[in-house]
Amino acid sequence: MAAMSSVNPATGEVLARFDEIADAELERRLALAAATFRSWRRVPLAERAGRMRRAAEVLEARKDALGRTMTLEMGKTLRSAVAEAEKCAWVCRFYAEHAERFLSDEVLPSSAARSYTRCLPIGPVLAVMPWNFPFWQVFRFAAPALMAGNVGVLKHASNVPQSALAIEAVFREAGFPEGCFQTLLVGSSRVQRIVEDPRIAAATLTGSEGAGSAVASAAGRVIKKTVLELGGSDAFVVMPSADLDAAVATAVTARTINNGQSCIAAKRFIVHEAISERFEQAFVKRMAALKVGDPLDAGTDVGPVVSEAELRKLSEQVDAAVKAGGRLLLGGAPSGGRGFYYPPTVIADVPPTSPSYREEIFGPVALLFRARNVDQAISIANDVPFGLGSSVWTREPAERDRFVDELEAGATFVNAMVASDPRLPFGGVKRSGYGRELAREGIREFVNLKTVVLQDAAAAAGQPGAAME
Structure with a gap:
């Protein structure tokens, strides 16, 4: 293989x-997943929660070593990698605490003696995950899926196999049964076969549009549910009433988080013309002051992009934007030398005719645009095929409400940076995908929401809602 x-x-x-696992080993693991599901679904929620809390403890105890694995394998700064492990512990504890409430029976009105819905697990769920947040992307799926009584099989990005194996080890150390969460070291060419396997109940994917389309197409042919998060080109809008210093400082962080390789990183900065020059000068100054270097160094702000291929793609996108008429204000070329480094880069006024105007740019490259008013700001923000997150900076209630209602995105953060949070639903619209992760909505994506109707009073005795009458 x-x-x-x-x-x-x-x-x-x-x-x-x-080496990729052989077909025989893949078959063994899928059979194990199916067998484990039949027993895991019957494990009481309190017991599942205890093991999920133990997973959080393992993550926290090993956060430095796990963080180093992430840094060495995909280049994020060590402090952000350690923070990622801590965030994974948070999501484990969140679902350990709230899963019972999220999954509880809900009584519904009907002409029967009693009617209610019950959330039941559906089976093994395939997770196809990306490299940029090698732990967080996985745990935000796994924690709710396992708490709901499902089991997980992970096809991680092929360039982070050490992270993939380390995640499986965390669940094993936490006391989850063998087969409850498994890492499959397989290439993308075998994903369709796994999706179509009758033992796989559903699939979730975070990644590129092409990968999402392929998985959704395969799942659609065999009538299986999918949840997709396919990236974005998030708008960061700044209006004259904003706290400009706070907006600039947050904008730099929002563009360069994870070395600029985040689906919800702000990528397009749309600034009202009345303050655009001040914003541009302050933003470029702060971007230029960032330290680029070894991600293991505590003083590093921006590390490398993940691979030579991504470095080349990023360079081509910047070159195309400048060639099309964009004003290069900072950076603009690979750093050269050892490693896959690209410096913080700022380009203003990229015309709509440039492919870079609408593409997702993965790396520390910011595009600046000027808007005459709210209408034009919304128009520019929505003029991309993506709709994941958006950040709006204004202290005018009327403007705030316009942006909240009219920006085509799965989230709008007002006077704050977009971030994922276990307590809040996460997902997008348009070509950023569909479905939601996290919060109550996330744990209910992969359940059978069964309607139960008890027609006569004798059958209804002692059932949910009986004490309400």
């Missing part, structure tokens, strides 16, 4: 190689 390589983006060094 083909080999997977773990490459350090800061040096280009190959850290480890892993």
Whole structure:
């Protein structure tokens, strides 16, 4: 079988190689997932919660080592990688605490003696996950899925095999039964086969549009549910009433978080013309002051992009934007030397005729636009195929309400940076995908919402809602 390589983006060094599992091993693991589901679904919620809390403890105890694995494998700064492990512990505890309430029976009115809905698990769920948040993307799926009584099988990005195996080890150390969560070291060419396997009940994917389309198409042919999060080109809108200093400082963080490789990173900065020059000068100054370097160094602000291929793609997108007429204000070329480094870059006034105007740009590259008024700001913000997040900076209630109602996005954060939070539903519209992760909505995506009708009073005795009459 083909080999997977773990490459350090800061040096280009190959850290480890892993062979894909053979077909026989894949079959064994899928059979194990199906068998484990039949028993795991009957485990009481309180017991599931205890193991999920133990997973949180394992993550916190090992956060430094796990963070180092993430940093070496995909280049995020060490402090952000450790914080990612801590956030994974948070989502584990969140669902351990709230799953019972989220999944509880809900009494409904009807002509029968008693009617209610019950959330029941559906089976093994395939998760196809990306490299940019190698732990968080997985745990925000796994914590609710396992608490709901499902089991998980992970096809992680092929360039983060060490992270993928470490996640499986966390669940094993936390006491989850064998087969409750499994990492499958397989390439993308085998995903369709796994999706179509009758033992897989559903699939979730975070990644590119192409990958999402392929998984959704395969699932559609066999009538299986999918949840997709396919990236974005988030707008960051700044109006004259905003606290400009706070907006600029947050804008720099929002563009360069995770070395600029985040689906919900702000990528297009749309600023009212009355303050655009002040914003531009302050923003470029702050971007230029960021330290680019070794992600293991505590003083580093921006590390490398994940791979040589991504570095080349990023360079091509910047070159195309400038060639089309964009004003290059900072950066604009790979750093050169060892590793896959691209400096913080700012380009203003990219015309709509440039592909870079509407593409998602993964890396520390910001596009600046000027807007005459609220109408034009909304028009520019919506003039992309994506609709994941959006950030709006204004202290005018009327403007705030316009943006909340009219921005085509799964989330709008007012005077704040877009971020995922276990307590809040997360997902997008348009070509950013469909479905929701996190919060109550996330745990209910992969359940059978069964309607139960008890026609006579004798059958209804002792059932949900009996004490309400």
